[in-house]
Amino acid sequence: MTKNTGTQGRTEQQKQNPSALDNFLPLIVDVAVPLGSYYLLKDGFGMSTFAALGWSSVVPALRTLWGLVRERKVNGLAGLILLVNVVSLMLTFVSGDPRLMLAKDGAVSSTVGIGILLSVRMGRPMMTAGLKPFLVKADAAKEAAWTRLVSGASARSAAFLRKERAYSVVWGLALLAECGARVVGAYTVPADTMVWLGTVFVVGAIGIGMLVGGGLAIAPMEKMLKAETEADPSHGEAEENSSLAGSTHR
Known part of the structure; x- marks a missing residue:
């Protein structure tokens, strides 16, 4: 039975020396995606501030839930983004x-x-x-x-x-x-x-x-x-x- 040592070696090397994209991925998912989706939905698709905030909260909400279920800890940055969006939703709802x-x-x-x-x-x-x-x-x-x-x-x-x-x-x-x-x-x-x-x-x-x-x-x-x-x-x-x-x- 032949083992694919080449693929395993590359995978191990990627783990030891992650690329810039690998390093930035959590920051992109937790911050850039919610922020980008908020402006895209609000300015690009003409959604209301309330609706754009609500939909842009989906990713940080899922990330926070995933951290609680899989790692049994809160994803700090995703949780902060989610908290900000929730507070913003409340402010948007009570004030125009x-x-x-x-x-x-x-x-x-x-x-x-x-x-x-x-x-x-x-x-x-x-x-x-x-x-x-x-x-x-x-x-x-x-x-x-x-x-x-x-x-x-x-x-x-x-x-x-x-x-x-x-x-x-x-x-x-x-x-x-x-x-x-x-x-x-x-x-x-x-x-x-x-x-x-x-x-x-x-x-x-x-x-x-x-x-x-x-x-x-x-x-x-x-x-x-x-x-x-x-x-x-x-x-x-x-x-x-x-x-x-x-x-x-x-």
């Missing part, structure tokens, strides 16, 4: 104030921001899911160096972990600031202006997250990861063996 509707859209940003900050508090910074593939770049030596750094086995671990947490904190605070700006704008700026200004706030928050997070955390983490990789004895041996193999072939 357009300014309240504009302010309510900031609830999504604040939910994601709070979720990111809570993940830092729990020792599992959410933004690391997208940061790791960007820094490691599917390099086995860098992967091993990353593991040592985050496990506390390296002298650089404490500094590395501080920068890892700082990156998520920057994004969490940027999104909370975007929410605050949206709420203030909803009650001080004309509603027609606020419709497009809200998008400017979102883009601004993303820009701040990228610029500040990049300078404060990504650049130092890259340097520490490079230093840790070069300090690994096996890394030097691998390069030497590679050079010897090359000279033998010549």
